[in-house]
Amino acid sequence: MNRTVLDLWVGLFVIAGVGALLFLALKVGSMSTVNSADSYEVVADFQNIGGLKPRAPVKSAGVVVGRVADIRFDNEKYEAVVTLRLDKRYAFPKDTSASIMTSGLLGEQYVGLDAGGDSVMLKDKDRIMITQDAVVLENLIGQFLYGKAQEGKAQEGMPK
Amino acid sequence: MLKQAIENLGNRTIQGVWRIGFAARFFVAILLHSGTAFRRFGLTIREMYFTGVLSLIIILVSGLFVGMVLGLQGYETLQRYGSESALGTLVALSLVRELGPVLAGLLFASRAGSAITAEIGLMKATEQLSAMEMMAVDPIARVVAPRFWAGVISMPLLAALFSALGVFGGYLVGVRLIGVDDGTFWSQMQGAVDFEQDILNGVIKSVVFGVAVTTIALFEGYDAPPTAEGVSGATTRTVVTSSLVVLALDFILTAIMFRGLN
Numbered sequence: 001m002n003r004t005v006l007d008l009w010v011g012l013f014v015i016a017g018v019g020a021l022l023f024l025a026l027k028v029g030s031m032s033t034v035n036s037a038d039s040y041e042v043v044a045d046f047q048n049i050g051g052l053k054p055r056a057p058v059k060s061a062g063v064v065v066g067r068v069a070d071i072r073f074d075n076e077k078y079e080a081v082v083t084l085r086l087d088k089r090y091a092f093p094k095d096t097s098a099s100i101m102t103s104g105l106l107g108e109q110y111v112g113l114d115a116g117g118d119s120v121m122l123k124d125k126d127r128i129m130i131t132q133d134a135v136v137l138e139n140l141i142g143q144f145l146y147g148k149a150q151e152g153k154a155q156e157g158m159p160k
Numbered sequence: 161m162l163k164q165a166i167e168n169l170g171n172r173t174i175q176g177v178w179r180i181g182f183a184a185r186f187f188v189a190i191l192l193h194s195g196t197a198f199r200r201f202g203l204t205i206r207e208m209y210f211t212g213v214l215s216l217i218i219i220l221v222s223g224l225f226v227g228m229v230l231g232l233q234g235y236e237t238l239q240r241y242g243s244e245s246a247l248g249t250l251v252a253l254s255l256v257r258e259l260g261p262v263l264a265g266l267l268f269a270s271r272a273g274s275a276i277t278a279e280i281g282l283m284k285a286t287e288q289l290s291a292m293e294m295m296a297v298d299p300i301a302r303v304v305a306p307r308f309w310a311g312v313i314s315m316p317l318l319a320a321l322f323s324a325l326g327v328f329g330g331y332l333v334g335v336r337l338i339g340v341d342d343g344t345f346w347s348q349m350q351g352a353v354d355f356e357q358d359i360l361n362g363v364i365k366s367v368v369f370g371v372a373v374t375t376i377a378l379f380e381g382y383d384a385p386p387t388a389e390g391v392s393g394a395t396t397r398t399v400v401t402s403s404l405v406v407l408a409l410d411f412i413l414t415a416i417m418f419r420g421l422n
Contacts, residue, residue, distance in 0.1 A: 006205065006206060006209045007205060009209055009213045010205045010208045010209050010212065010213060012213075013208070013209075013212050013213045013216060013314075013317065014208075014317065016216075016317075016321060017212075017316070017317025017318070017320055017321055018317070019324075020317070020320040020321040020323070020324035020325075021316075021317075021320040021359075021363070023324045023327075024256060024320060024323055024324055024327075024359050024362075025355055025359055027346070027350075028252045028256065028323075028324075028327055028349055028350070028353050028359070029252075029256070029350065029353035029354060029355045029358060029359045055354070055357075057351075064351075
């Protein structure tokens with residue numbers, strides 16, 4: 001069996017194809033699925049998660065430190081249980097607070113972590129105690145109107 | 161008159177079921193006789209030249225233009241909502257998830273599939289296949305299996321090249337021509353495209369399409385009536401059937417892979 005020009009072309013084709021796959025893997029996509037080997041999971045309960053979805057980023061100080069692994073509904077406490085998978089490189093104090101925020105006006109929702117001051121760090125399967133729910137626009141408007149109405153009443157009641 | 165019509169219908173149905181059964185047996189025979197295609201890998205490389213390398217031009221050019229059109233149209237729509245920074249995400253996700261595998265599959269069917277059918281149909285019409293059998297060479301192992309594996313290997317590479325060139329086309333139009341910010345284009349894309357969920361699923365799709373298109377093309381050629389008319393009819397059927405099968409399979413695979421994702 002001899003080498004032919006054909007082999008050269010097919011070889012080039014295969015190299016180009018594998019190169020395209022590498023380009024897609026490295027430049028277009030990111031290996032964002034954090035492996036379970038170098039990550040740990042913490043749980044946080046929320047009254048309302050708004051539009052949070054699995055795979056949404058978990059950010060601290062704007063840097064992505066993990067992803068939302070799972071969202072369940074606790075039928076005893078009637079709360080949402082969100083499992084966060086965090087990168088092992090980042091450790092957070094035990095009294096870290098988690099809040100659900102929105103990037104931009106119409107952007108996706110993510111979980112923001114604010115580090116606390118505790119000297120004990122969060123471990124695998126720990127629970128984040130301080131959480132802040134997603135802001136629901138209807139509730140916000142409702143509160144605003146209620147506040148306005150109260151203000152009006154207070155002014156009426158004042159002696160002239 | 162009516163009796164004739166019913167008889168025709170029944171005959172066609174039976175013939176159709178017959179063909180499906182034969183095609184399934186043919187597919188299993190290819191898999192069982194694949195040993196030669198790997199032991200004498202030169203045969204498969206030869207076929208990869210015809211199915212893969214010669215399809216490169218059409219795949220690369222179409223990928224580039226599809227990406228450029230996506231860039232233009234995507235920008236047009238996204239800028240209405242002030243989110244032209246999501247252009248990279250739009251271009252990359254639509255290419256990697258759907259357009260790359262599907263369009264590469266359709267082009268592959270019309271460029272390589274039709275050629276395979278015509279070649280094998282003509283081999284059958286000129287009794288080359290029977291001649292091989294006379295010489296105790298199994299035509300499935302010698303002719304069909306190398307073409308099958310060449311198609312299955314080429315298809316994901318072609319789809320990846322299509323997607324990569326498409327992303328590059330979107331970059332050319334979006335960043336170079338229109339002036340979307342270079343950094344946000346790539347970073348938004350990288351933030352949204354996941355390796356396992358998007359790219360790997362796209363590759364799986366293209367492998368499935370490769371198996372489907374090559375099997376259909378080989379079967380139509382092998383089953384073609386040994387006449388000039390028969391071969392031309394088989395070639396047409398290859399392109400029509402494999403295009404429909406690619407689109408139908410794409411729907412099924414998308415429903416399985418991406419349901420439950422946002």
